[in-house]
Amino acid sequence: MKNLIKRLVDLQECDSQLVKLSTKKVDLPGKIQALEDAFEVFKESVAQNKKKYDELKKSHADCEVQIKKNNETVGKTKERLLEVKNNKEYQAMLKEIEAADAVRGEIESQMIVLIEDMDKLTELVKRDEETIREATQRHEQEKSILARELEEVDSEVAQWRGKREALQQEVPPDLLGRYERIKHRNHGVGVIPVWKGVCGGCHMNIPPQLYNELQRSAELLSCPNCNRIMYFQDPGQNAKQS
Numbered sequence: 001m002k003n004l005i006k007r008l009v010d011l012q013e014c015d016s017q018l019v020k021l022s023t024k025k026v027d028l029p030g031k032i033q034a035l036e037d038a039f040e041v042f043k044e045s046v047a048q049n050k051k052k053y054d055e056l057k058k059s060h061a062d063c064e065v066q067i068k069k070n071n072e073t074v075g076k077t078k079e080r081l082l083e084v085k086n087n088k089e090y091q092a093m094l095k096e097i098e099a100a101d102a103v104r105g106e107i108e109s110q111m112i113v114l115i116e117d118m119d120k121l122t123e124l125v126k127r128d129e130e131t132i133r134e135a136t137q138r139h140e141q142e143k144s145i146l147a148r149e150l151e152e153v154d155s156e157v158a159q160w161r162g163k164r165e166a167l168q169q170e171v172p173p174d175l176l177g178r179y180e181r182i183k184h185r186n187h188g189v190g191v192i193p194v195w196k197g198v199c200g201g202c203h204m205n206i207p208p209q210l211y212n213e214l215q216r217s218a219e220l221l222s223c224p225n226c227n228r229i230m231y232f233q234d235p236g237q238n239a240k241q242s
């Protein structure tokens with residue numbers, strides 16, 4: 001009898017582990033995805049300065065293109081100036097050149113402001129990049145821990161199943177059937193420790209007489225409330241079988 005309850009307890013351990021593992025297998029991919037999503041949001045929030053910097057840089061490049069075009073236009077106007085026949089036309093062209101110069105002056109002032117703003121952001125962008133670099137390392141570590149856990153689930157399932165099958169051979173079929181039925185009706189737990197007169201499954205008090213019997217008798221007794229197979233166990237010691 002001692003051995004039987006020990007086997008049932010071991011069987012219960014296998015079943016509980018298998019339930020845990022199948023939950024893990026369902027939950028882990030979602031956890032990994034959630035980690036990934038949260039990290040993307042974090043990166044996006046930290047990357048605001050860089051985004052602003054890139055926008056300024058783009059504006060600066062646009063200004064350069066405008067100045068180049070402006071210079072080309074002025075250059076052509078100046079060439080045409082040499083061929084001008086009358087004074088009126090000549091004056092008009094001078095005005096064109098003057099206007100283009102004014103535009104260029106404006107663009108150049110804009111560019112100075114852009115460069116100043118970019119300079120201010122440079123330090124912040126560097127700091128943010130360092131923050132992201134460190135966070136990426138941590139993130140990758142966390143992710144690889146979860147990925148490894150997920151990889152290990154299948155082999156752990158195989159181990160516990162193997163162990164369970166071996167144990168099952170050593171439990172009489174009628175007892176195995178009783179255990180399975182009770183387990184099925186009790187959220188996967190069919191065998192339960194009892195200590196100080198309280199069932200470890202439903203936490204109800206066991207009648208004193210039954211509790212005494214549990215400590216003395218060789219019979220496999222069930223909790224009158226939840227019907228689980230009971231065994232006497234002092235939490236401070238290993239399972240002591242009745």
Ligand SMILES: [Zn+2]
Pocket residue numbers: 199200201202203204223224225226227228
């Ligand atoms: Zn109970």
